[in-house]
Structures are given as C-alpha cells and as structure tokens.
Amino acid sequence: MSPSAFISHCQKLLGQAYVLLDDQDKAPYLSDWRNRYQGKALAILLPNTTTQVAEIVKACNQAKISIVPQGGNTSMCGAATPNDSGQQVVMNLKRMQTIRGIDASNQTIVVEAGCILQTVQEAAKAQGFLFPLSLGAQGSCQIGGNLATNAGGTNVLRYGNARELCLGLEVVTAQGEIMQGLRSLRKDNTGFDLRDLYIGSEGCLGIITAAVFKLYPLPTAQWTALVAVPDIPSTIQLLNLFQKRTAALLTGFEMMSKDSLDLTAKHFPQMKNPLSNDPAYTVLVELSDHESEEHARNLMESVLESAFESGLATDAVIASNLSQAQSFWTMREHITMAQAQEGANLKHDISLPISSLHAFIEETDGILRQHFSGVRLINFGHLGDGNLHYNVAPPVGTNPKEFNSSHEQVIHDVVYTQVEKHHGSISAEHGIGQLKLPDLEAHRGSVALQLMRSLKHALDPNNILNPGKVISE
Template identity: 55%
Template structure:
C-alpha cells in the first residue's frame, strides 16, 4: 500500500470517528505497538479508537475498501503477541476497543450482565457485586485486561474448576464481521438449539474471524462465605489424590485448587521478603485451595475441617494453615500471584502455558523435569498452575548464578521442544489459556493434525477471504 493510499484510509477514518481518535504520531501510537512482555514491536499506519460497535463496523468496511489489515486490541495484556501488529511490512492498523467501555445491562433475574468489549474485567466484577452477584472470571491482569480480550483468548484464571473458562461464562456476542457487518447475537439464553454455534467460533479466535464488540456474560449468586487454606504435600501425585478427596467432600463448593512447587514460594520469599514461606518445614508441593459456600461461614469451616482431618490422617497432606480473616486470604492469594513477578526479578526465563489431562499431571512433571535436567543440568523448574483444570505454567529458570540471557539463547528452542513433545505425548495442549498469537503459531501447526489445521484454514478463508482480520496470528 503506497503512502497516498494510506493517507486516504486515514482520512476516511478521521471522517468516520473524528480526528482525535485516529492516532498517527509515533509518541501516541508507541504504547499500542509493543506487547506486554516486550517481545514484539510492530508497525501500523494508525491506531484507531472507535467508541461504538457501529464505528467499528465502519472502520472495517473502510479497511476492506483500502485493503488495510486490522489488529484488534483490548487492554494489551496478552502474553503471546496476539494483539500486536507484525513487522511484515504489510499495511496494518491497530483498532483499540478501550472506548467501548459501557455496561449496557445487568439482569439479576436472568443472572446476566451485558458489557462492551473494552470494559475492564475488574469493573465487570465490581458491577456484578453491586447487583449482589458474582462474575467469577479472575486472573492476575484483571485490573487492566478487557472482557473482549478475555473472550478472544478464552481466558482461564483461577475459577475454571468451578465456573469454567470464559467460553463457559458467555451466552451471547455482538460481532463485527470481516466484511463490516454487525451481527447482534446478544441473546441471554442458556438453551438455543437453532443451528451452528457461531458464538463459540469467535471466542478463542483472537480476532482472526471477526471483532467482538459486546457480550452477554453469566453471573452467579454471591457466596455467603469463603474459606481459603494452604496445604503442604509430598508430591504432585499426592496433590491429585488430595484434589479427588476435596471434590468428594466439597463438590461444587470447591472453587479454587492451585498447585505451587516449593521452589516457587522460595523464589517469592527471596524477592518479596514480606511474603514469608508459610510452613516451618520445606514441602515438595503446596496447594492453595478455596471453598465458596452459599450457606454460612460456620457450615463452610465445618466442612473444611472434616476434609482436612481426613487428608491429614491419610498422609496426603503434611501440614496446613487456614486463613482466619480476609487479610490472610488475600495474603495467600498474593503468594500465588507473585510467582510470575518473582520469576521476572530472578531473571529471564522460558515460559510454557500447557494443559494435560488432570490424571497425567504427576507423571508429566516427573518425566519432563528429568528430560530438562538431562538437557540442561542445573536448570530450575518453576512449576505452578490451576491443578483442578490441568493447566500448568511450566517454566524453566537458568541455573543459579548463571547468565540468563545466554541460557535462553542456548536452550530456548530445546526447552520448548522437550516441553511440547512431552505435552503432546500426554495428549495435552501447548496453550491452555494464553492463546497462540504470534508466539506459538508454528508449534501449534506442528502438533495439530493435518485435518485439524485444514479445517481451521477453511473457516478462516470462509469468514475472512481477504485475510484482513489480525493476519499472522493463530494460523499462517
């Protein structure tokens, strides 16, 4: 696209949404062109900031006319470069959805909330709470990530065990198609058996099939009480047995079950000394678990005490500490949420967001740890994640005192292959909740069957024949 054509597209966008919302100055566009982890920096002819779904549709129609690719972006908190333009030289524009930030409706009787794509996740949670309801999606970036980004990556978080991924929390969507049409699928129905489920095609597609502009999301009753505890265990195998026991005792009241290795919490304590290791003795694995009870605090604690008594007597749990108040509950969760921050303080590391069947987690960790130790002696494993849904953040830290930059240069490719091959052997996924984006596009194609890749490409071609919707993401 030559500069004159680019200028014509920008001028048309100015007419559509106003000059103040078409950013072209490098100082203004820079924050939108680099991803959160600073792995990718791309280029764009403009950053476009519409405020309505109709303005999004108008921009997409102009993009079709001028053959400009559109890169949708929410809070720009993604971890795989999915919302960042590439460096291919092809003409692209970033379409920021942050101004689509209205809560359109809260329906307590239907237990739904209708929100635009740019509403920040924490604001959805707060609006639900003001209606005496719970919106259970919860993750570390909730103060800045947006619901559109959560839907586009099918985000997971800490509540998947009880409430499911973002896909399970969504009842309806409003979407701008690659042709600039506006599909109103904002139906707050739990039963709608009238053909293909278009909603689920757009969720998790990372903006490659269309642009989500609004959604109807499920709400749940607020729990009357929460009980949170840390339990120390001798192994990941014991953690799986403890999960089964907890599910048997608590059923749907079990809303959180997070696994953290001993080294994870040692790392947190090293870089955030105010966050002390919670036990007097070291333990191989620690589980953060939470019950949410609709009856009462007394009922929740009585159930919890019976469950922990059984776990301690059977030897599954070696020690445990229960939060006595909200401050302690928050302190326990802070330990979990500070693991990635402690890793960053420790130095560069190799991250993996994988999922395997829950029953295989213990074997996966044992086998893959051994393979990594053989390939890179001294490498330190930072293993934590959502044990209840099989999602592990299986990260590799450079040896103590080693050159982290050199370690990454030497071992990044090797570590990825070891982890992804092992994940594949255990019939898992190389991306559990972060998406594919730019980072995992080749690996995703490698580990999927030819049939699966061909079907995905057929869908992409049918929806977006001009390949203008977030090109270079998810599929080549």
Template identity: 55%
Template sequence: MSQADPAFLAHCRELLGQAHVLTGAAAMAPFLADWRGRFTGSAQAVLRPATVEQVAALVRACARWRVALVPQGGNTGLVLGSVPDASGAAVVLSLARLNRIRAVDPVNRTITVDAGCILQHVQEAAALAGCLFPLSLAAEGSCTIGGNLSTNAGGTAVLRYGNTRELCLGLEVVTPQGELWSGLRGLRKDNTGYDLRDLYIGAEGTLGVITGAVLKLYPQPKARVTALAALASPAHALRLLGVMQDHCGASLTGFELMSRFCLDLVAAHFPQLPRPFAGAHAQYVLLELSSSESEAHAVALLETSVAAALDADVVEDAVVATSVAQSQGLWQLREHIPLAQAAAGKNIKHDVSLPISAIADFIAGTAASLERAFPGAQLVCFGHLGDGNLHYNVAPPAGAGERQFLAHQDAINRIVHDSVDSYGGSISAEHGIGALKRDELARYKSPLELQLMRAVKAALDPLGIMNPGKVL
C-alpha cells in the same frame, strides 16, 4: 515500515476525529509493545473507536483499502496475539473506549457489556447487583472482556465455573466485511443451527471483532474460605484433589499447585508476604471453598476435609485462614509468582494442559528430560491443578547467562511440548496461540484440523485482513 495510505487515514479521521487516530511514535508505543516486553511491532495507526457503529465503519474501510487490522483490548496477552508485526502495514483497532456496562439482569442472572470493559469493572458491576461474575485472573485490573473472550481465558475459578466460553451466553461481532452480527441473547438454551458464538470465542480476533457480550452471573457466595496445604509431591497433590472433591463437591472453587521453588522466588523478591510454614516442603496447594450457606459451614467443611487428608498422610501440614486478611495473604503468594519471575529475570514460559491423572508423571518426566539436556535449569511450575492447567516455566541455571540460555528456547519448547503431546495434552491452555505459538500449533495439530481451521478462516475472512499471522 509500509507507507501509510493518506486517503485511508483521512477517512479514519473523518470517522473518529483527529484525536482518536494516533500516528505519532510516542502515542502509538503502548499499543505496539507486548506485555512481556519481548517484542515491539509497527503500525500505520492506532484507531480508537467509541461505538460499535464506528468499529463497523472502520472495518469496512480496512476491507476497502485492503488494510490489515489487529483488534486489541487491554494488551495483556502473552503470545503476541494483540500486537501487530514489524511490517507497519496493519492498524491497531483499540476497543478501550467501548467500555459501557449495557445492562444487568439479576433475575436472568446476566450482564451485557461492551468488549472494552475491564474485567474488574464487570466484577464490580455484578457485585452491585448482588451477583458474582466469577472470571478472575492476575490481569483483571487491566485486561478486557473482549480479550478474555478472544483467548477463552481461564483463571483461578475454572474448576467451579469454567473458562470464559462457559461464562458467555451471547456475542455481538463485527464481521471482516464490516457487517454487524447481533447475537446478544441471554439464553441458556438456543438450538437453532451452528453455534457462531463458540466460533468467535478463542479465535483471537482472526475471524471478526467482538464488540459486546452477554455473560452469566451467579449468586454471591455467603462465604469464601482458604487454606494452604504442604505436600511431598505432585502425586500427593492429585490425591488431595480427590479428597477435596469427594468431601466438598462443587464448593471447591480453587485448587492451585505451587512448587517449593515458586514460593522461594516469592519469598526472595517479596519478603513482606506471609511464610505460613516454619519448614520447607516440596509442593504446596492453595485451596478455596465457597459456601452458599454460611461462613461457619464453609470453615467446618474445609477443616474436616483437610483433617481427612492429614489423617490419610496425603498432606504434611496445612494452615486454614481465619480472617479475610489471612486469606488475601495466602492468595498473594500465588498471585506474586509471575511478578517474582519477572523480577528474577527472563524465562521460557509454557501454558499447557494435561489430563489431570497425567500431571504428576508429566512433571517428573519433563524435569528429567530438561535436566539431561540443560543441567541446572530451574523449573517454575505452578497452575490450576484442578482443571489440568500448568504454567511450566523454565529459568536459567543459577548464575548462568540469561541471553545465552534464552537462545535455547526452541530446543526447550520442543522437549516440553513433545512431552505434553505424548500425554495427550495441549500446548496452550488459556493464553492462546497468537504469533508466538503459531508454528508450534502446526506441529501438533493434525493436518485435517488445520485444513478445517483454514477453511473457516477463508470463508469468513477471504481478504485475510483480520489479525493476520496469528493462530494460522
């Protein structure tokens, strides 16, 4: 571990107070371990500012003393983007205390928030104003808006509302020099030069520290209805997507693919959850429709659409939730897949995106390649089929040694990512690059793309203090 500079830490204590400069091992521990429990970094200190001005002053101090800093929100990331490396040279800049809802404008349909606001709290503040903030993901009770923006998070409603990038109108950012750029404009149209907002979204804290955002709000739907469809294959799921889009248009807000193995895992580890079908099916799709008219309209539209899919032999069976409790039960099946995976043991995760038309061929071809190389490997394949995002996770064969299997991670990544690349896909759909996929990015990005990215990084962060070792 690098030796902490006493003068630097003393200055930080002057800025924040002793209580918010954490240096003890026990106090820092939650900020240094990644969410999956696979890596623990080291740091000089964890700094906990409460205002944007304190963030700017801390960044100026880091620039003065040449101290690297790692911005961190809820630390729920999956690619080692929000934790420091093992050198101990960096500080963690926790934005958890920047948690104010600054303003809600129901007429402009915007909400202005601190970057440290927990996603669920933003959803609740929007609801109190009679509006909807549609970003929704499994970690919404602990992830923060700053982290969502820094990774351009997706979630279950991308099909209808888009990624976090599409939900953001303006940003407030502290630059690597400690200057404050205030771009908190709630404008749908602003054609005045380079779009700096989009530069910082998805940059994973490598270009600056996001401290605030103006986010889009939408009308609250009058009703949401849910169904679970059973199908013979991913190809049938793609046909079902076409049927639903033709019948429902923008009312289709969720379309989640889950393999039989996924739901078998959930049943094994969470037997209290519903089992909607008496028999087993190869694939399942969780559908959700939102209606601006009425619940009766939404139910009728869903039932008509599902009936058309059944008549066309696209779907083998289907259940439509008839109550909020039944709808929540169906969503719990989807949301408990990552929890069931964790309970079953470690696996090799992939967050990929593909042209929607290529998904069925990708699933079949990649499964065959993995079976040839690693017979018996178990595939936990699920995701947001409507926007082309698959969580394609590879677990050890039944009864195999976990540690021995995980030693093949690089080889398994190569099979999966080469397959993704061959179909014109991306090795990261919504989790980001962080440190975990940095070397993979260099393999699949063109030299020119990498050169342009490095040029942007060097121009904005010439000292290289912003989240070093991440992305590039």
C-alpha cells in the same frame, strides 16, 4: 484508498484525538506485556461504538489494510502486537466500556468489549451477583480480550472458562457487518454455534464488541487455606479428596512448587510462604459456601483432618480473615510477576489429563535436568483443571537471554513432545498468538489445521484480521 486517504477517513469517523499517529502516543500499543515483541503501526484507532468499529473494518477491508484487535494488551503470546511492517492498524477497544445492563431475574449482564474485567466483577457485586471470571491481569485485561482468548483463571474448576460463562456476542465481521447475537438464552439450538466460533479466535475471525454473560449468586462464606503437600501424587489425591467431600463448594485448587514460591519471596519479600519447612508443593484451596461461615469452616477443617491422617498434607494454615485469604491469592498471582522480574524464561502453559500430571512432570523434569544441569523448573497452575504453567528458567548465574536463544527450541520441543505423548494441550489458557504458531503447526494435526484455514478463509477472505497470528497462510 491510499494510506493517507484511509487515515483521513478514520479521523472523520472517530475524531482526530482517537487516531493516534505520533510515535510517542503509539508506543504503548506496539509491544507486548512480556516485552518480547515490538511492532509498528500506521495508526492506533480508538473507536467508541460498534458502528464506528464496523465502519473502520469496512474501510480496512476495502483498502486491504490489516487490523490487530487489542484489548488490555496482556497477551502472553504476542497475540495483540502488530508486525513490523508499519502497514497494520491497531484497534484498541478501551473506550467501549459501557455496562449495557444487568437482568437480575435472568441472572445475566451485558457488557461492551472494552470493559476492564475487574470493573465487570465490581458491577455484578454491587447488584449482589458473582461474575466468576478471575485472573491475575484482571485490573487491565478487557472483556473482548478475555473472550478472544477464551480466558480461564482461578475459578474454572467451578464455573468454567470465558466460553462457559458467555451466552451471546455482538461481533463485527471482517466485512464490517454487525452480527447481533446478544442473546441471553441458556438453551438455543438454532444452527451452527457462531458464538463459540469467535470465542478463542484471537481476533482472527471477527471483532467482539459486546457480550452477554451468566451471573451467579454471591457466596455467603469463603474459606481459603494453604496446604503443604509432599509430592505431586499427594496433590492429586488431595484434589480428589476435596472434590469428593465438598463437590461444587470447591472453587479453587492452585498448586505452587517450592521453586515458584522461592522466586516470589525473592522479588516480593513480603509474600513469603507462611507454611513451615519449605514444602515441595503448596496448594491453595478455596471453598465457597451459600449456607454459613460455620458450615464452610467445619468442612474445610474436616477435609484437612482427613488429609493429615492419610499423610497427604504435612502442614496447613486456614486464613483467619478476608485479608489473609487475599494475601494467599496475591502470593499465587505474583509468581508470574516474580518470573518477569527474574528475567526472560521459557513459558509453557499446558494442560494434561490430571491422571497424567505426575508422569509428565517426573519424566520432563528428568529429561531437562539431564540435558541442562542446574535448570530451574518453575511449576504452578490451576491444578484442578489439569492446567500447568511449566516454566523453565536458566541456572542461577546464567544470562537468561543467552540461555534462551541457545536452547529455546530444544526445550520447547522436549516439553511439547512430552505433552503430546501424555495427550495434553500445548496451550491451555494463553492461546497461540505469534509465539506458538510454529508449535501449533507441529502438534495440532493436519486435518484440524486444514479446517481452521478453511474457516479463516471463509470468514476473512482478504486476511485483514490479525494476520500472522494463530495460523499461517
């Protein structure tokens, strides 16, 4: 099929309005959230049903036209941006937004892949349930993208990643067949776990069109506090103290370095850290309780009291109402945006065994500061999961683009070698996309890489699904 015959076929399937060909219409789908990558596309396709997705994929497979699946386009690693050949199509699922149902007795929800994450949270809440997946991009990222990246976010400590929340998937294969796997079972040992294969596969193995998720009871009380902590060992001891005393009630434990909050206050002055004396580290702790407001508040106060007595905390403020609690979270979520406003910086979304975090930070900070005097280290993260956003910004007054182009590879190598030394992961949350493809080759190990290539070849022999992402041919 020629490209023009393919376009006519798509127009017949979807309707002309949903096959975008005009440069201006295509533009928003062709660059990534960080503005790092700029691609081209034959067309942007906006299907509305699983059958339409399947028919388009079938046509692409026959014509050997590759597809870049796209959700909210919030990827941090260029995973949803096409290459610059102009021969690929972008398939954005934003029109597939139906919430197919909530089963209250089974505590599950079935949603289409194009649903915005926040819409799913709100739909669950309206029925008295908590859908716990929560992250900074939740107003624009889509469920399909969350699953394809196995998104984490702020509630992983208690509820797990997207993978742990998902019970079943509907997927269109690279051949355009529909795998009906919308099973809402908590126990299902019937052969290989195909669901787990597609979760986290970044659009390279199949197109997710719908999913079943677990729901949880809404907590009756939530208490949030900001705690000033002198150093990383104290931060980890504070985490352990909360885990020991509050167990499953601990739903958030976020660490923010002084540099990261200084940057947030610079770009969003209304979000100044309310703690006095600019602490080296600020921890955001959240407890969620099903008993009573009083029970949760007493518990928070009692653990903080112990933390003060043992010198783990030097200052703390407990949010007095919901809007203050929200402002603490907003401050945490604005770190990423403050970095974007400051200019290009080198991001490392890594994870480490919690017991290795201190050694990693101390050693890596030391190496980088020795080689790049004045470099700013913007560290924050979901510490309760061992997830660190270890970001490197150039010294004040240095042109970020020039600094990055001269030093990017050396800095990545230093950080990822340190990660490997401490048995961590070079991508905790954001995935591989095109940004980290060479780093995965360097750090994942040859046997694992070969198995990944074999899987890709078995499921997508014509390499039409998101080629050039995650793993090279």
